[in-house]
Structures are given as structure tokens and as C-alpha cells.
Amino acid sequence: MDVISQNIVYFIIAIAILVILFAWAYATGRMQKDFSTMTWVLIPVAIAINGVIGYIVGQLKLPVFLDSIGTVLVGALCGPWAGALTGALSNFVIGMLTNPTDWWPWIPVAFFIGLVAGLCANAGFFKSWWKVVVTGFLIALTAATVSTPIAVYFFGGITSSGSSFITAYLLQTGQGILQAVFSTNFLVEPVDKISTAMLAFAIVQGLSRRFVARFPRPENVETEGGASQTQLFVAIGVVVLLILFAIFILSRITGG
Amino acid sequence: MHDRLSFYYYRDSILHQLNPLTKLVLVFGLMLISFIFPFFWTPHILILVAIIPLIFVGKVKREYLNATIRIILPATMFLFVMQALFQPLGDRELFRIWFLHPTLESTLFAFRNAARVFAIASSFTIFLLTTHPRELMSDLTRRGLPPQIAYVIISTLQILPQMQAKAQTIIAAQRSRGLDTQSSFLKRVGSLVPLVGPLVFGSLVEVEERAIAIEARGFTSTRVKTSLHEIPDTNLDKALRWILIGLVVITIALRIWLS
Numbered sequence: 001m002d003v004i005s006q007n008i009v010y011f012i013i014a015i016a017i018l019v020i021l022f023a024w025a026y027a028t029g030r031m032q033k034d035f036s037t038m039t040w041v042l043i044p045v046a047i048a049i050n051g052v053i054g055y056i057v058g059q060l061k062l063p064v065f066l067d068s069i070g071t072v073l074v075g076a077l078c079g080p081w082a083g084a085l086t087g088a089l090s091n092f093v094i095g096m097l098t099n100p101t102d103w104w105p106w107i108p109v110a111f112f113i114g115l116v117a118g119l120c121a122n123a124g125f126f127k128s129w130w131k132v133v134v135t136g137f138l139i140a141l142t143a144a145t146v147s148t149p150i151a152v153y154f155f156g157g158i159t160s161s162g163s164s165f166i167t168a169y170l171l172q173t174g175q176g177i178l179q180a181v182f183s184t185n186f187l188v189e190p191v192d193k194i195s196t197a198m199l200a201f202a203i204v205q206g207l208s209r210r211f212v213a214r215f216p217r218p219e220n221v222e223t224e225g226g227a228s229q230t231q232l233f234v235a236i237g238v239v240v241l242l243i244l245f246a247i248f249i250l251s252r253i254t255g256g
Numbered sequence: 257m258h259d260r261l262s263f264y265y266y267r268d269s270i271l272h273q274l275n276p277l278t279k280l281v282l283v284f285g286l287m288l289i290s291f292i293f294p295f296f297w298t299p300h301i302l303i304l305v306a307i308i309p310l311i312f313v314g315k316v317k318r319e320y321l322n323a324t325i326r327i328i329l330p331a332t333m334f335l336f337v338m339q340a341l342f343q344p345l346g347d348r349e350l351f352r353i354w355f356l357h358p359t360l361e362s363t364l365f366a367f368r369n370a371a372r373v374f375a376i377a378s379s380f381t382i383f384l385l386t387t388h389p390r391e392l393m394s395d396l397t398r399r400g401l402p403p404q405i406a407y408v409i410i411s412t413l414q415i416l417p418q419m420q421a422k423a424q425t426i427i428a429a430q431r432s433r434g435l436d437t438q439s440s441f442l443k444r445v446g447s448l449v450p451l452v453g454p455l456v457f458g459s460l461v462e463v464e465e466r467a468i469a470i471e472a473r474g475f476t477s478t479r480v481k482t483s484l485h486e487i488p489d490t491n492l493d494k495a496l497r498w499i500l501i502g503l504v505v506i507t508i509a510l511r512i513w514l515s
Contacts, residue, residue, distance in 0.1 A: 037470065037476060038463065040467075040470075040475070041470065042460075043408045044415050045460060047408070048415045048418075048419040048459065049455075049456055049459070051420075052420055052455065053455075055420065056427070060447065060451075062441075062448070085405075089408055092409070093409055093412045096384060101331055156335075156343070156365065156366070158338040158339050167342075168342035172344075174344070207460065
């Protein structure tokens with residue numbers, strides 16, 4: 001496939017940036033700060049939360065995955081690298097227990113979900129409902145970007161998930177494979193990831209202050225001005241608007 | 257998730273006795289070869305000469321067949337049909353029904369991709385059928401994997417079934433109080449909170465106690481820890497690993513040479 005050789009430069013640049021970030025975080029001790037005993041004990045529980053909530057959501061037949069709530073939780077409470085590790089191990093272990101084909105190829109996506117959640121939380125974007133919506137949107141953007149090359153190179157563009165019908169449709173309208181897959185991901189991910197981030201935030205709100213203080217980065221989730229009801233309604237409103245926007249874009253694509 | 261939360265089955269076979277790392281190298285070797293080798297029929301041949309013999313060597317025919325029918329075959333068939341119909345490749349149409357018009361090129365592309373995914377999924381499955389997670393982890397720890405990672409994986413394997421059982425109890429309990437988990441969309445969204453809440457907070461409460469408990473058992477100690485049971489690493493294992501690495505190198509060389 002010549003798509004690979006065309007884009008290999010971008011791939012190498014992305015890997016290089018990640019390696020530099022990794023080395024920098026390691027050298028300055030930012031990474032080591034993420035991992036206390038509490039972190040190591042929280043990670044298995046977070047992975048179990050990922051798996052079991054994914055299972056409950058499947059039982060309720062809701063049109064989202066919600067299988068990274070635990071990952072976002074660790075990212076916020078313990079830091080980006082702990083979140084990234086949680087995501088990667090989560091996909092590894094859940095795949096090992098249920099179905100490797102559906103989980104193992106997406107390990108990098110889960111890694112970046114945790115990383116971005118942690119970075120957003122470090123930047124102070126995990127402190128009120130509307131900021132959490134922004135975090136969820138950034139996570140969705142990252143997830144869409146990272147899963148596009150995996151879907152294209154590993155599965156040839158059309159994966160075994162239901163959203164592939166949108167990809168197939170876009171391919172029929174004459175779009176390139178990369179664009180088609182990316183637009184599909186971009187339509188599907190925001191709703192899922194924003195609800196994930198908001199649920200993780202709701203969980204953090206329910207934890208006692210004494211408990212949160214035992215984790216490496218309790219300052220990341222201190223709410224400013226209290227998480228009021230009005231804020232929650234504004235956040236839900238934003239999510240509804242986003243969904244409407246997605247439907248609008250979808251109809252534009254299908255109409256044009 | 258299924259009732260039995262693991263793939264592993266104990267059998268007395270050569271494949272079961274191989275070192276876990278050897279099997280891991282085997283899985284990734286097969287994956288790389290099926291992707292890189294510059295020949296259309298590579299994945300199909302791999303299925304014939306590697307996957308099928310491995311099933312017989314590992315004595316896991318029934319279990320493998322079961323997993324194939326339940327998981328691998330539906331996914332690959334879906335992949336094949338969707339890609340044959342919708343990949344915009346070539347212009348030699350095979351047939352046309354309404355707006356569906358698979359071309360020769362897209363069908364061949366889909367055939368290779370589906371075989372590739374089938375081969376990789378099969379090798380993952382065989383690996384999991386013949387390797388106990390605990391053995392894999394203790395072997396990798398002995399080779400320098402941080403023991404914390406091994407702790408995370410092993411303890412997740414214990415916590416997940418527990419939590420799943422708890423989830424089922426909570427679903428049953430809330431249903432018996434009259435919680436609606438089957439009707440309209442909004443009602444199902446609403447029932448998420450009473451289901452997830454007790455589960456998550458219940459399991460997070462245990463975290464602190466467990467942290468204190470493993471801290472008291474020297475979890476963060478940096479001394480080298482001894483292991484109770486040894487995992488054999490024979491000369492056969494080493495030879496097999498080097499052969500596989502050699503094959504992958506040859507594949508990459510062929511790819512570069514032919515392109």
C-alpha cells in the first residue's frame with residue numbers, strides 16, 4: 001500500500017515527539033511522581049471499572065462504549081503517565097480475557113486517551129463541568145486521530161465495529177480512505193468521550209476529600225466554586241448541541 | 257464478557273511446555289510476517305502451514321474451533337463483505353445489485369485483509385489458549401519487566417471476575433426494586449447511575465486498605481525477589497526464538513529488496 005510510504009514521515013515525527021516527551025518527563029521526575037503505591041493499587045480497579053461499565057452499557061444497549069472511564073479517572077487523579085499505562089494495560093487485559101482481536105489493536109488509542117486526560121487535568125481542565133466537556137472533546141479528538149491509522153493499516157479502513165457503515169458510505173461518495181475513516185471517528189468519538197469524562201468527573205465528585213488526597217495529584221480535581229447544578233445543565237446543553245452539530249455535519253456529508 | 261473469564265486450558269503438549277516468551281515471539285513473528293512479506297497469498301499460506309499445525313501440536317482443536325466460530329469468523333466475514341463491497345479500488349466489476357458493485361480488485365484486497373486478520377486473531381487465540389497469564393507474567397518479570405506491571409495484570413485478572421459478579425448482583429437487585437433496564441432510551445440512560453454508582457464506589461473504597469496491605473509486604477522494595485516456581489527455558493526455546501527472529505529479518509529484507 002502506498003498510503004504507508006506517503007505518510008511514514010508523519011508517523012516517524014509523531015513517534016519522535018512522543019519519545020522526547022517521555023524522556024523529558026522521566027528526566028524531570030514528572031513521571032515518577034505519578035506512581036505511588038496508591039496508583040499501583042488503583043490501576044487494577046480502574047481497569048475493572050473500564051471492563052465492567054463497558055459490560056453494563058452493553059447490557060443496557062446504549063449507543064456508546066464508555067469503556068475508558070477508569071482510564072480517565074486514573075489520568076486525572078494520578079497523572080498522564082499513569083493514565084496512559086492504565087489505558088494500555090486495560091486493553092491488553094480485557095482483550096486477554098474476552099476477545100484479543102477487538103481490543104489489542106487499539107492499545108495505542110487507549111494509551112493516548114489516558115495521556116491526554118492526564119495532561120488536561122494537569123492543565124487544570126478537570127475542575128468544573130464545562131472544563132470537563134473540553135477535556136472530553138480533546139480526548140475524542142486524540143482518539144479519532146490515533147485510531148485512524150490503525151483502522152486503515154491494520155483492518156484496511158473498515159473495522160468490525162458498527163460505525164463502519166458510515167465509513168463505507170463515505171467511501172462510496174468518493175472520499176479518500178484516510179478522510180473517510182477520520183470523519184467517521186470524528187462523528188462517533190465526541191459523544192462517547194465527553195460522556196466518559198463527565199462520568200469520571202461525577203465519580204471524583206463522589207469521593208471523599210481525605211481519600212482523594214492520598215493520590216499523587218489531588219490538586220488536579222479540586223473543584224473551583226463548587227460543582228453546581230447550573231453548571232451541570234450548561235454542560236449537558238453543550239453535549240446536546242455537539243450531538244446536533246454532528247448530525248448536521250453528517251447530513252451535509254450525506255446530502256452533498 | 258463470558259461466564260468463564262479466561263481462555264487458558266491445561267493440556268499436556270509441547271506448545272504448553274514452551275517458554276511463554278517463545279510463544280509471544282511466535283505470535284508477533286507471525287503478525288509481522290503476514291503484514292510485511294511481499295506476496296499476496298502470505299496470510300493464507302501462514303494459516304495452512306503455521307496456524308493449523310499449531311492447533312494440533314497444542315491439542316486445543318475443540319477450544320480453538322469454538323473461539324473461531326464465536327469470535328473470529330463473524331468479525332472476519334463482516335470485514336470481508338464490507339471491504340469487498342465498499343473499497344473504492346479498480347474498475348473490473350464482478351456484478352451489480354442496486355448500488356452495490358464489488359470489483360475484482362476490491363474483492364481480492366478484502367480476501368487478503370480478512371485472511372490477515374484471521375491469521376493474527378488465530379495466533380493470539382492459540383497463544384492465550386496455551387499460556388497461563390500467571391506463567392507469562394512471572395517469566396517476563398524474571399526477564400526484567402517491572403514487578404508492578406505484573407502485579408497490575410495479575411490482580412486485574414482477580415478483580416474483574418469479582419466485579420462482574422458484583423455488577424450482575426447489582427443489576428438483579430435494582431431490577432427487583434423495579435428499575436427499568438429494558439424500555440425507552442432515556443429510561444435506560446437514567447438507569448445507568450443507580451447501576452454504576454454502587455459498583456464504582458464500592459470497589460474504590462477497598463483501594464486504600466489494599467495499598468496499606470501490600471506496602472506492609474514490601475511492594476515498593478527494590479531488592480530482587482525470589483520466585484516460588486521456576487519456568488523452564490530450554491535450548492529448544494532459544495533456538496526457536498532465533499529462527500523466528502531470522503525469518504522476520506529475512507521478510508523485511510525481501511520487502512525492501514523487492515520494492
